[in-house]
Amino acid sequence: MNEIYRNLIADDRWKLILEGLGNTIVIALGAIVIGTIIGALLALMRVSNNRLLKGIALTYITIIRGIPVVTQLMIFSFVVFPPLGLSKLTIAIIGFGVNSGAYVAEIFRAGIQGVGIGQMEAGRSLGFSKAQTMRYIIVPQAFKAVLPTYTNEFVVLIKETSVAGYIAIRDLTKVSDMIRNATYNAWVPLLAAAIIYLILTLGLSQLFAALERRMARSDRG
């Protein structure tokens, strides 16, 4: 009990943990937004008939998925962005967003291609243009189908932000490192960080599960 107090509360350590938690959440949320936008664009590019767009999307996805996120993050932080003078937090959000975009793109593409080809044909024969069919018929169905895998990508992303400490950001993991270095106790700070991550990911999964249930209501089953 004493150890818990010393590691998590004493000497303003609770403030440190809150700061770390805040940064982790900000990075994850920001990256999710950027990742979703990039992912949606890339997915549409991949299913388009334009070879150039297809090629660009495929190259992006191949490169980003083939490099560990921590390597990418360091490239962004030490090579690409220094001349622009962006804050570390912004770099991390962009870095994780760019990374997540590649995965989200593949999730969305699978969703779009998973909707039966007959749906597109039906839409076209009703007089919809290709874009209209995409917007009113394919995407709404695809969205529902990809929700579980999309949730999973969020969960993965939250966990991946734990490498933000590499570029001098005080995220939850870095904060637990700092506490461990100050108290020489490995158990309490690491377990606390683990539990907080678990609460975050569980909470998020629950939120999306609720969304899924709501959307299922519109199904005629």
Add this chain to the structure above:
Amino acid sequence: MKKIVAALLATVMAASLFAGCGNKNAAVNITKAEDLEGKKIGVQAGTTGETYVTESVKDAKVQSFKSGMDAALDLKNGAIDAIVLDELPAKAIVEQNPDLTILDCDLATEEYAIAVKKGNTELLEKINATIQRIKTDGTYESMANAFMPADGEIKIPEHKATGGDTVIKMGTNAAFPPFEYVEGSEVVGFDITMSEEIAADMGAKLQVEDMNFDSLLSALSSDVIDFAAAGMSITEERLKSVDFSEPYYSSKQVIILKK
């Protein structure tokens, strides 16, 4: 019946085998620098201690940690046999961990200095001017008294207010007491206070970036930080990629052992 006896015998043999290993581990005995040969030695990644052990200790199994404290945890767990680390951080670690002790045998002496990007003489001159000033006007002495007191009771001096339109970024690795470490939620230490003096002299606002020690040099060359003050020793190797200020502290490498 035979099967049971055989199984029992096998169990006993296996158990004695494990016991044998345990004893062998406990027999690690290091009393001088030469005894490090062939041992599992923990170091902090990117430090001169790492270079020393890798280059000068025969058959050493080097394990590089992100900080000396993490190495200390593994030493306590018995995963490594010894740590080679700079003297003052080693003292700070041993003070916090009564089951560890320092073996003082002058492995290598060195001098700490502030690093800047190669060719940035403008900043280097300003830093040198501040180091000169604090050494002559008594600031250095009071900083040394505050962070390296004889009685071990560190009194962190008041933060010197730094401000101005320009921001100067100082890179460090806050796991190196008393030069830089985390107190509560703040990065403090000798190097931080010194950097505040430098920033104040320049009329700039100081921003501290706490990163991995082995990232500091590359952060300098890619302009992520303006200077690095991290208890960093001047070495030939580092001089190839950065410029160093005048030295501000003489240190040496020591060995930390489990009692």
